[in-house]
Amino acid sequence: MKKDSLIPIRVNSNLKNHLESESKKNKITLNSLANKILQEHVSTINPFHELGWGFISKSLTVRLFDHFSDEELIKMAQDEISEEISLIEYKSGEFNYESVLTFLTDFLDMYNLPYRISKNNEEEIIVNHEMGRQWALFYATVFETLLNKLDCKITRKKIQSSVLSLTIKKE
Numbered sequence: 001m002k003k004d005s006l007i008p009i010r011v012n013s014n015l016k017n018h019l020e021s022e023s024k025k026n027k028i029t030l031n032s033l034a035n036k037i038l039q040e041h042v043s044t045i046n047p048f049h050e051l052g053w054g055f056i057s058k059s060l061t062v063r064l065f066d067h068f069s070d071e072e073l074i075k076m077a078q079d080e081i082s083e084e085i086s087l088i089e090y091k092s093g094e095f096n097y098e099s100v101l102t103f104l105t106d107f108l109d110m111y112n113l114p115y116r117i118s119k120n121n122e123e124e125i126i127v128n129h130e131m132g133r134q135w136a137l138f139y140a141t142v143f144e145t146l147l148n149k150l151d152c153k154i155t156r157k158k159i160q161s162s163v164l165s166l167t168i169k170k171e
Contacts, residue, residue, distance in 0.1 A: 019033060019034070040110075043091060043106070044091075044106045044109075044110055045110075047087060047090050047091045048087070048110075050090070055110075058111065058130075058131060061131060061135060062131050062132045062134075062135060065131075065132060065134035065135045065138060066132060066134055068134060070134075070137060073134055073137050073138045073141070074137070074138075074141050076138065077137075077138045077139070077141035077142045077145065078141065078145055080142060081142065081145050081146060081149075084103070084142060084146060085146070085149075087103065088100060088103045088146075091103065091106075095149075095150075096150065097147075097150050097152060097170060100143070100146050100147065100150065101117075101123075104125065104143060105117075108127060113127055113128070113129045113131070114127070114128045115127045115128070121169075122155060122167050122168060122169045123167070123168045123170075124156075124165065124166070124167045124168075125164075125165070125166045125168070126163065126164070126165045127139075127163065127164040127165075128162060128163055129162060129163070129164060130161075130162045131162075132161055133159060133160065133161050136159045136160065136161075136163075136164040137159055139164065140154075140157055140159055140164055140166060143166060144157070144166070147168060151171045152168055152169065152170050152171060153168070153169050153171060154166050154167065154168055154169075155167045155168070155169045
């Protein structure tokens with residue numbers, strides 16, 4: 001059984017008020033919010049930073065992606081795979097289907113992109129991104145290439161300006 005540890009910390013009153021407000025808004029305890037924030041730092045933010053990844057706004061990302069042709073985006077996505085695999089292995093210690101799916105959901109959570117994963121015979125991932133068709137093409141290519149390395153196939157791919165839908169079959 002995992003035992004919890006106590007870490008006494010001191011924060012300024014403005015930060016405390018902000019955290020209390022956020023915990024009430026999310027209907028969770030202050031302790032749960034603090035644990036969520038600390039876990040996100042250790043499992044997502046810190047690994048991204050250590051590997052040299054940065055963050056840019058959604059609007060700038062959309063404007064940048066709109067300047068590339070489909071062929072250029074597909075090539076960039078395929079060239080990015082070794083970086084993605086390094087991050088996945090760094091975060092989880094292994095490269096498998098579950099670690100790729102965790103990487104995807106962590107990425108979507110970090111950028112506050114709504115998504116849904118349906119599990120039947122195949123898994124369907126639907127992302128309501130509002131990031132434009134070019135962004136969707138890039139990330140569909142990234143995840144399709146990652147999954148192909150694991151002998152998983154995308155059996156259906158739907159790319160629109162605000163929705164990306166991928167149906168995955170594990171082989």
